[in-house]
Amino acid sequence: MGQTITEKILARHSGKDDARAGDIVMCKVDLAMANDVTAPPAIKAFSKMGTERVWDRSKVALVASHFVPAKDIASARLMTHMRKFALEQDIEHFFEVGRGGIEHVLLPEEGLVAPGDVIIGADSHSCTYGALGCFSTGVGSTDLAAVLAMGEIWLRVPHSMKIVYDGVPAPWIVGKDMILAVIAQIGDDGASYMAMEHVGEALAHLSMDSRLTLSNMAIEAGAKSGIVTPDAVTTAYVRERQAVMGRPRDFEVPVSDADAEYESEVRLDTSSMEPMVARPSLPSRSVPVSEIGRVRVDQVFIGSCTNAKIEDLRIAAYVLGDEKLAKNIRLMVTPATQRVWQQANAEGLLDRFAAAGASVSTPTCGACLGAHMGVLGPGEVCVSTSNRNYVGRMGDRTAEVYLTNPAVAMATAVAGELVHPEEIRAAPPLRQGALVA
């Protein structure tokens, strides 16, 4: 019996020839990540583990992302704690405010992620990196502290769910719609403890930005990880990022064996899809946009690790055109990283958003988790490109959140209510990279 890509990666990192779903392995880690919320408790736990120094200063990333720029004095203290540790330990990949952004977009951009790696992050959306063909998963702070101390982590090798995306994606369909459709099909714990292995001909039409979104929301189905088989798109992206960042590093390109064993299989015909909308208050409550009916909206948020990459901002700007925002809508645009912000600025996108009446901000997780920069009040309704629409997630417990792709979000901001982007603009002619014009 053959092995899945996930079994192969975990076997290789635990010094075994063979690892099978269900095995418990001690696994060497290539990159450990924490942010301003999860690092401080991790640092406290680390200090009690009987070692002074992290196992490898070149394999740790500490990222200011959640409550930054500091939203209050307590948040400033969290950053002080993380910064002090980063400097004391001489952590190589410490990303200060203004020099990084949201970790799940940042680390691939920095050339720190390669196919075949094992990445452990103290943030649930650490499953995102699997878009590059590595194993990556989210853990809590104490688990992360153990990795900082030992460079290893115990893991149960997950069973894999094969998700086959057929066809050429229909107009407007991006990674966000595909993953929402999958979660609607399997449920919020439909892939519990599993690796979601994304395959199929449609993936050849997905840019790396869109693949990152696909893998990002594995956690919303309860999965341990998400992974996209590395192909030409992956290799080109990783080589380019490594070259730009001056971090060349060899990597292998693992693939699942033809006779690998899967727990289950899900298929999706992407050629007949419509943009998806997740209704409050679970991601699994996703339906095609045409089934959504009339929804009054107060705020639109284009941001988060899920959908605030350059592809997302380009498609949003395309839908916006020269229109103004609807009077009843406030729009927050929060680019995912400093580099995305600069690129969007260079392309004139930020100015177009601002001219239309949007609030355009510096990178932060901010509004996505109801921290700052766009918290919802009682009874308010938000259309968001983020990943979670749980009760209270973005603010008051009576506020409601609908999750969509960036085109639907911007169309909503222009129309003043939740609409199909087609009602604002004809579909863009390009596929790969959505709008790479």
Add this chain to the structure above:
Amino acid sequence: MPRAWKYGDNVDTDVIIPARYLTTSDETELAEHALEDLDPTFAAEVMKGDVVIAGDNFGCGSSREHAPLALRGAGVSAVVARSFARIFFRNAINTGLTILVCPEAVDAIESGAEIRVDPATGTIEDLTGGRSFRSEPLPDSVRDIVDAGGLVPWVRNRMAVTR
């Protein structure tokens, strides 16, 4: 006598402890807001030793370790669920919050019931309903961490051996 607080499926970490309170990891401070967005009465009325009963996928969502800390700080002695989301499961084990998987107990126990949980044996007694349940045993590798007193002492022991 400890009482049961019963909730449904998909109790996510955002409702266990909303992100607006994550500026501290002190469990006493977190406890004041435990389950606030799901049940505004919980934090004020929960008593030391009480047990949370829930459906599938308890603790889904964010990796915040503040979630098991908030429950522990509030005095919750155990969470009994049909199933747990994996990051919450690890976080609870690592920080010493007792979690038990027992669908039969979840189905049978009513909110407010008097209840007694023995973490060592995995026994859950419903004193109101007059029934007793046994939870699914933890895998050996996980049991080792619990027996060590959590992940911090487990790592400390391991580091001492490998040095």
